[in-house]
Amino acid sequence: MVFTSLVFVRFLAVVLLGLWLMPSRTLRQLLLLVASAYFYAYWKPSYLLLLLTPSVIDYYCALRVEDTEDPRRRRFWVTVSVVTNLALLGYFKYTNFFVGNVSALIGRPLPHLDILLPVGISFYTFKTLSYTIDVYRREIPACRSLWRYAMFVTYFPELVAGPIVRASVFLPQMTRSLRPSWQRAVVGAQVALLGVTKKLFIADRLAVCVDPVFADPGAFSPLTVLSAVVAYSLQIYCDFSGYSDIAIGVSKIIGFDLPENFNMPYLATSLVEFWRRWHMTLSGWLRDYLYIPLGGNRKGKVRTYVNLMATMLLGGLWHGASWNFVLWGALHGGGLAANHWWTRDRPSARRRSGPATSSRLGRLAAWCATYAFVCAGWVFFRARTFTDALIIFRKVLGLDQTGVQWLYAPLLMILPIVVFAHLLGLVAERQRRAPGAAARRFPAPAWARALYRGNNNRFAVKPSRAAGVYVLLPLPGFWGGFTLTAWLVGLYLFASASTSPFIYFRF
Numbered sequence: 001m002v003f004t005s006l007v008f009v010r011f012l013a014v015v016l017l018g019l020w021l022m023p024s025r026t027l028r029q030l031l032l033l034v035a036s037a038y039f040y041a042y043w044k045p046s047y048l049l050l051l052l053t054p055s056v057i058d059y060y061c062a063l064r065v066e067d068t069e070d071p072r073r074r075r076f077w078v079t080v081s082v083v084t085n086l087a088l089l090g091y092f093k094y095t096n097f098f099v100g101n102v103s104a105l106i107g108r109p110l111p112h113l114d115i116l117l118p119v120g121i122s123f124y125t126f127k128t129l130s131y132t133i134d135v136y137r138r139e140i141p142a143c144r145s146l147w148r149y150a151m152f153v154t155y156f157p158e159l160v161a162g163p164i165v166r167a168s169v170f171l172p173q174m175t176r177s178l179r180p181s182w183q184r185a186v187v188g189a190q191v192a193l194l195g196v197t198k199k200l201f202i203a204d205r206l207a208v209c210v211d212p213v214f215a216d217p218g219a220f221s222p223l224t225v226l227s228a229v230v231a232y233s234l235q236i237y238c239d240f241s242g243y244s245d246i247a248i249g250v251s252k253i254i255g256f257d258l259p260e261n262f263n264m265p266y267l268a269t270s271l272v273e274f275w276r277r278w279h280m281t282l283s284g285w286l287r288d289y290l291y292i293p294l295g296g297n298r299k300g301k302v303r304t305y306v307n308l309m310a311t312m313l314l315g316g317l318w319h320g321a322s323w324n325f326v327l328w329g330a331l332h333g334g335g336l337a338a339n340h341w342w343t344r345d346r347p348s349a350r351r352r353s354g355p356a357t358s359s360r361l362g363r364l365a366a367w368c369a370t371y372a373f374v375c376a377g378w379v380f381f382r383a384r385t386f387t388d389a390l391i392i393f394r395k396v397l398g399l400d401q402t403g404v405q406w407l408y409a410p411l412l413m414i415l416p417i418v419v420f421a422h423l424l425g426l427v428a429e430r431q432r433r434a435p436g437a438a439a440r441r442f443p444a445p446a447w448a449r450a451l452y453r454g455n456n457n458r459f460a461v462k463p464s465r466a467a468g469v470y471v472l473l474p475l476p477g478f479w480g481g482f483t484l485t486a487w488l489v490g491l492y493l494f495a496s497a498s499t500s501p502f503i504y505f506r507f
Contacts, residue, residue: 123161192249241262286311
């Protein structure tokens with residue numbers, strides 16, 4: 001069930017109507033549990049059992065961890081949870097990858113298993129792992145209600161492609177009424193509609209340019225291949241952040257605040273900053289449950305670089321069972337290590353009191369280098385094979401001038417729109433951080449102040465680890481309706497006629 005399909009719109013309408021009619025919070029929670037189970041079973045009913053089985057195991061293990069003080073028994077139960085989740089993920093996602101590599105090593109073909117990858121398994125595996133680990137660390141209490149824990153695991157807006165929501169963020173919000181209100185619907189609809197726009201107007205249109213070029217890069221000219229690489233950088237961003245926006249917006253309407261997942265990543269002037277802005281719930285997960293337990297930056301420079309490399313290698317492998325993903329992770333791991341060395345560990349960096357990119361020219365150069373590096377990584381991420389990736393690099397570097405010249409016209413229209421949107425975001429971000437910025441913000445209407453308490457009663461960007469970043473349109477009445485109507489008409493006229501699945505469904 002794809003977010004941009006009419007099937008999902010009807011499904012969501014029924015769920016929201018049911019939540020509005022239900023007389024108690026408990027019944028609304030049960031309705032969400034049933035709806036989430038139906039949502040996942042819609043893909044393949046038998047995989048609902050796969051989703052619920054580790055949920056029951058994790059629920060039981062977390063209770064055992066919390067109820068005992070014996071360190072060995074606590075480690076045993078958390079190990080059971082971790083091994084169970086990783087074993088299921090490993091079987092469904094990496095078995096044939098392992099078989100293929102063994103086959104290549106021994107020089108004879110081995111039979112591949114007929115395994116269909118369950119949608120969203122990478123996301124909900126990380127979500128459940130964080131729960132039992134947090135209980136083991138005594139950072140959160142264990143959930144004593146099985147069906148409430150099952151609701152956390154199966155919650156449909158973020159189940160199959162994120163954001164990766166931790167129990168410490170989700171479970172405390174279950175005390176809310178979960179009855180849709182007009183105020184939350186206004187906010188959530190804006191965020192969700194932004195996500196739909198990213199997906200249909202940008203990502204799906206750019207797929208028309210990206211797919212044929214990456215399918216046969218040798219057939220196209222260097223300029224065409226370069227434009228496809230740039231187009232893919234926009235496509236994957238708008239596709240994935242669009243899904244996150246829809247999930248966040250729908251959840252806002254229901255009554256849950258999900259964490260922010262993207263914060264204009266292509267504004268980054270370093271690879272470290274990029275990963276603070278891109279897929280933030282995944283990078284936060286890798287930091288808290290992998291990089292820091294490995295030692296982080298507490299054990300010297302060399303160990304820090306090794307930990308960064310190991311974290312990103314596993315992050316690349318998390319995305320898919322392919323050596324291309326491993327190479328993508330290695331590229332980013334090495335880039336992060338180089339970034340740390342350049343900014344902190346080299347002798348001139350230690351002597352310097354200010355940032356390396358304090359001038360405008362320096363920041364521009366840093367931005368260009370960061371974006372080029374990220375795009376180089378996307379080549380490995382998107383290319384079907386390592387050979388195709390090498391062909392793309394030869395084309396981009398001008399080492400192969402052959403091929404058909406094809407410039408996809410909609411890219412020339414989409415690229416300025418994305419650049420302009422990022423510039424607006426950059427201005428808004430700087431104004432929010434500037435001293436005295438709160439006094440210059442547009443005053444919020446009463447309903448927005450009530451909805452966003454603690455936001456200095458101003459109408460602007462609201463940063464929060466739990467609630468994300470939302471920008472509300474202060475256009476009530478006629479102008480609000482006019483803007484919404486124009487937006488919907490523009491989306492209908494210019495959106496891609498063919499809808500493709502979200503890219504991150506395959507992970």
